[in-house]
Amino acid sequence: MLDTELKKIKRSPIVTVFAFLLVVVSFGIAATIFANQMKNVHNLEVLSERDYVKSSELSSHQQSFLEDLNHLLKYGNEENIKAGNSIDKTDFEIRKQRIFDDWCADLDRRMELADQPNDDKPSASTVESKLQKSQVIKNKFEQEMAGKLADLRQEMVDSEFREYRSLLQRVSNQPGFYYYATNGVVTYSNTEQRDRNYFTGFQAYYVVDKSVSKIYPTNKDNTGFYDSAFDYASNNTIYLAVNDEYLAQKQEEWDRQYEHLHYGMRVIAGAVLLICIGLLYLIWGTGRGNDGQTIQFQLIDRLYTDIALFGILTVVFSWAILMVQLIQSNFLDAPLFISDFLRPDFLSATLFNMISCSLGLWLLLSLVRRLKNRSLLKESLTYQAVSKIWTMIRTILNSGPLFMKIAAAIVLLVASVFVLSALMVTAGSRLAFFFFLVLGALTTFAVYYTIYVVKPLQVIMDGVKIIKKGQLDHEIVINENSLFAALARDVNTLADGLKRALAKEIKAERMKSELVTNVSHDLKTPLTSIINYADLLSKENLIPESANEYVAVIKKKSERLKQMTQDLFEISRVQSGNITMEMERIDMAVLVNQSLAELEEQIEGSELEFKVNAQEGQALVMADGKRLSRVLENLIQNVLKYALTKTRVYLTVSADETYVYVEFKNIANYEMNFHEDEILERFVRGDQARTTEGSGLGLAIAQSNIAACGGVLKVTVDGDLFKVMIKMKKASLDGDAPANP
């Protein structure tokens, strides 16, 4: 409980605001103080050396003054400079040479223009004449350019003179030194004293003459400095000493600087500590919701990361530039203390720093929140742009139509080749070889990639071939990232669907077959009893008399029921293909005669005239004889039932090169008001015939059986002419007569 309370307080908005202000205010003060320090503390040596006399600042001050004096001695006096004695000879020669070179070049150009008409002149020249010639040229140069050389000399003297003047000014205007410098010719001094001991009597001095070179107080850090810093002529004598009032004044300033630096450092350190604490808290707490888990966002977080980052950099840079400007100006000259916070310069500088800090911190915390949410990269403009381009490329490569991809690949390849070729042409021979290598690598890659891409297609083609052959459970397996992955998936789905449909059909067919078998059995058992008892009853003499007639009807109808059951069963079996066929070579004419013989008595008894034309030995077919005999029996019975009495029935067996035909033609004894195809459907018959005997399946059974034997049965109705045509493929005549065992 206490812990959560504490946490709540820690994350309350007031604390956050306080932390934010703490950081901003601390930063503002620290930065202002720092700027003030930069202006007021000139040398950090105040921290290590409290005594100004011993400081290296004083030593270097002495040193530079000594150098100045030495320089003065070197220049001598104004007459000496004007005489040109102080000019650096080497420098002069160099500059003279430069003028000579220019003159020579000019001369050559002039000579060329002049010499062009007569070419024979240079041919006479020899090495000797060349030497003579150069001497001549030099003399000529001295003559021609004398004025210019004098100018050069004067220019250099003037420059020396200006330098001498400024040096003299500096030396004579300095406040803290007593000095005496002489080289025997000229003397510079601001004191009457010429005695070395007078100078060495001061707290800080520097004496250089023939016998001694001594600086006091000696600073161990820059001993080397004196040996090599300047060359001074051996007859120079330079004495200098720092005057005590100057020293005391300097010491006072030195102490003040120390105080100020010390104070500033403490303030800055404290501020940095506070900044650290506040910053840590802000970083820890920013974006956390009340549950301490979810990251909450502010409006600024919608800014792209890189823009926010750019914003931070802008703030930091502009702040830094303004700060440098501030330091360089004399805006914050006076030393600052915290208690001076009401001073306008302090206040304005602090305010400026605070505003900069607020802006920067605000943006920084936004970045921190993104970092916490792991969306730092994702929300950057760069990332989004790159990812968008990448997505576009991928879209083109992956989801577009195939020809788009191929076109893109070709364009890319051709473009690369063009660029590389252009580079090869423009580049040097050595680089051209490198580009040649790159081109070779690119070509190799293109060939490899093409093979890599096309390979799955081959796999798919092979797979489809396998599936086509009937192996429906074959699965085409290719890389998911391949161009043809979708095609492979589709083919697999297709094969799957086909497999399922096939399995379903097989199952349905089997179920149908089983159903027929079961129903048939369940029908047959009671039918057996009905037939048996009807038969038994018909043998009894029943009272009343009419009962005998009733029994006769039952018996007749039960027989019909039996016939229908058998027919139904048979057609179901034949049509479901659930039968075994015993194919053998059969003479259709023989079969027709045999079938007619089977029904001979009925034919004789009918009032029909059968005109049979069945020439044996021509119409051979491959078929199941028993089934064909059922067909013919059904057809003949059909004729017996439905042919008009006292008409002729034509039965013809014929054959051509490839087919065997059996044709039945008769005149119907009723009006055939049905469609030719309907008659072959199960149970379809002419209405008038419905009440007569038969199952109505005769033609359907015939057709199914013919189909099972590979033939075609066709019914044609032409007015009252009813025609059935069986067409079967003719069997070859090879082998012995089938009659032989």
Next chain:
Amino acid sequence: MVTVIQSYSVLVVDDDQDIVESLSIYLRHEGYEVLKAYDGLQALEIINTKPVHLLLMDIMMPKLDGIKATLKIREEKNIPIIIVSAKSEDMDKIHGLTVGADDYVTKPFNPLELLARVKSQLRRYTSLGNMDQSHTASKIIISGLQVDPECKSVAVDGEFVKLTPLEYGILELLCKHPNRVFSAEEIYRRVWNGEGFVNDNTIAVHVRRIREKIEINPKEPKYLKVVWGVGYRIEKN
């Protein structure tokens, strides 16, 4: 020449009581003694305890089906078994006959046909086995069919059948060459002695008439088979 003087007992096995009852009535009418069983196990029990001369056996029955019961019975006895089943496919028939049944009748059956088959089986089982071998020397015997070329007579299961001379000629020709298929033309040549064969169904009609005389069910002949589209033959196992 044998007549039924003894009362044979027939065991009817079927799980449908009405069918058993109706069959009993038919069989008793014909003078047989009838025993009844309603599943395969009961049938086996009765066979072991009482004299049975013939079985009418259903296939689909509880406890022990007809096929298994037939197999069990055939382990010890060779009494005739006629399977009476609603299973009518060729494969079922072949299966039934293979396991040892002597005949196969499909439901719904013609009662008269069934009785004829019972009679036939009993005759073969009881009398034919005892027939004097000497008489058989010149005879052609194909199962229950006897053709005597000397007397030009034909008997089926011991009963003489009247045939016309042409019919007899055809039957004799076929019986002399059992299992050989004769075409109509060949039969005509051999029996009519080769006078101009007329291409019609004369021979076929003759053969059908023979079948009607010697077969119990001419539609499903046992001896004289029609080879559809080819010719005819006598079947001998």
